[in-house]
Amino acid sequence: MHREGGCACGAIRFSIDAPLLGAGACHCTDCQKLAGGGPNYVALAPKGTVEVTQGEPKLYHRPGESGEDVTRAFCGNCGTPLWSVPASAPFLTIKVGAFDDYSDLAPQMHVYVSSAPSWHSLPADLPTFAKMPPPDVAPARRSGVG
């Protein structure tokens, strides 16, 4: 499926043709900062599948809550967060809000809920994990690193 997206000001545009691996919401403290206080809604894509078609995202490196280095891409003009690349994972996480249309990208799980303030609403009908899901959760269902 072909998807396109970009930042709020339009300086950065990107496209992806690979099928997304899943979607989730991350409540880690870094994601709360990036989301302005809420959880971070992301979709997973295989590394190397995002093509930047306009502009050049700024990159910010910082260890995630797992301790692993995470590269976060954002628009240097308007500040829109775009995606994060965990150093060792086979996937990157794209902020669903960076897509032009993300109506079909409902989260399948909530992760790092141990970091969520009590007023973050957590759905009763979805799996929630204190941190990352355990390894026996299929990779296609894993989500939320950054």
Ligand SMILES: [Zn+2]
């Ligand atoms: Zn922008």
Ligand SMILES: [Zn+2]
């Ligand atoms: Zn996070």
